Ligand code: ADP
């Protein structure tokens with residue numbers, strides 16, 4: 001086992017029992033979320049893993065090696081720690097921020113420079129940014145740098161204690177997507193503390209539910225939703241989510257409508273208007289020639305700019321909310337409903353537009369969840385009949 005915790009107990013000096021007989025096995029590459037109410041022992045458990053706290057009894061092993069026997073420097077090379085809601089250091093450049101931990105671990109300068117370049121590339125920001133200060137970047141860009149900073153020292157295990165707790169829900173979701181994507185790509189093992197069940201369900205491969213210092217349940221998100229171990233877990237999940245548990249293995253790709261009205265940025269606005277008119281839609285998705293999603297265009301944009309702007313690219317919106325075709329409906333349904341969009345574009349792993357999810361399709365999903373019919377085929381062609389989507393080659397394939 002990669003990381004194992006056996007019969008861990010922690011009693012603070014005043015006599016407070018914070019953690020009681022905690023047992024957990026974690027494999028390499030897992031994303032483990034500790035969830036529980038405040039005071040349930042999450043932070044205490046996490047801090048024992050990197051020896052910031054000494055357990056009262058019990059054993060923690062990494063690759064079979066007892067960490068209490070390990071050289072502290074070696075341990076810090078293996079385990080990273082990201083504290084609650086910490087931003088970038090304002091007086092340090094982006095490079096210095098990213099290489100903060102590598103510097104503490106005394107990496108050679110050229111290795112740090114290489115690493116900084118690699119990291120900034122991971123979040124699609126230009127290398128020039130490395131020598132800027134945080135205040136010269138947008139809030140969103142700073143947040144993304146914060147995420148890669150946690151990965152920069154290349155430690156095997158990263159401990160994150162409510163890193164996104166103070167962020168607004170939309171920002172938090174985009175950082176969740178980012179950390180999950182990077183964690184998978186880089187094969188990191190992450191232990192992540194949260195008190196937000198949505199966050200745990202989105203991120204975790206394994207959820208550890210804690211209450212009063214004890215483990216209530218250890219299971220995958222699916223398993224937790226289908227078989228909550230007790231009433232405490234059930235309440236934590238909430239009734240709404242238990243309803244959503246049924247179609248939990250359905251992917252967005254299975255329910256999306258495949259034929260989407262799309263147009264390229266170089267086309268004229270009058271062509272866009274004609275396309276909308278022909279197809280009876282009030283908005284178009286914009287893709288490049290390769291089918292990569294670039295943005296969208298609303299009828300209103302044409303109204304206001306028809307005389308001055310000439311091409312779609314001049315007036316289109318570049319910020320488009322989309323979902324991935326292989327993501328689970330369970331994870332996306334709330335995001336879509338929360339934003340109140342009529343429909344949301346769906347992209348493949350190369351950001352190519354492959355379809356659209358309509359609110360009508362979501363009605364079907366929620367209906368199925370409530371009334372059963374588990375083996376009803378989710379045929380995208382007849383799942384939704386929204387009048388806003390049309391047959392126009394948006395599909396890259
Ligand atoms: P969580 O992170 O789940 O909110 P903690 O691990 O921080 O919970 O705390 C678990 C329990 O231990 C709480 O009851 C808390 O009040 C108590 N506790 C935490 N730190 C200390 C400490 N240094 N001394 C005494 N009690 C503590």
Ligand code: MG
Pocket residue numbers: 042043044
């Ligand atoms: Mg805590």
